[in-house]
Amino acid sequence: MGLLDRISFQQRPVAPPEAIDVGPAHQLVITWEGGRQAVIPPLRLRDACPCAECIEEGTGRKILDPASIPPDIRPLQILPVGNYAVQIHWSDGHSSGIYTWQTLRQISGIESRS
Numbered sequence: 001m002g003l004l005d006r007i008s009f010q011q012r013p014v015a016p017p018e019a020i021d022v023g024p025a026h027q028l029v030i031t032w033e034g035g036r037q038a039v040i041p042p043l044r045l046r047d048a049c050p051c052a053e054c055i056e057e058g059t060g061r062k063i064l065d066p067a068s069i070p071p072d073i074r075p076l077q078i079l080p081v082g083n084y085a086v087q088i089h090w091s092d093g094h095s096s097g098i099y100t101w102q103t104l105r106q107i108s109g110i111e112s113r114s
Helices: 042-047 101-108
Strands: 019-022 028-031 037-040 075-081 085-090 098-100
Touching: 019 075, 028 101, 037 042, 037 101, 085 101, 098 101
Parallel strands: none
Antiparallel strands: 019 028, 028 037, 075 085, 085 098
């Protein structure tokens, strides 16, 4: 099985959120279409980072040790990546994770709808 066989291609793109903000407890507050909100605590969001430093590329095995995440972790900057994701710069110096709309919906427990 080749690499392209293992990649799951989405048939319909996930609609971008209406707003993304950082709340007073440094949580990510996402407002999806229709005003539905999701709140993601910073520890959960950092622990779910999908980058190659945190997830083994070949196997998808998580290599980030959750115990290594500082308990006071917080997002310092949230940058748009095209119309499909955001990149978060963290207080622990990590910044290589790109969180797609689909990933953010999964982390927050909201099923994807287009």
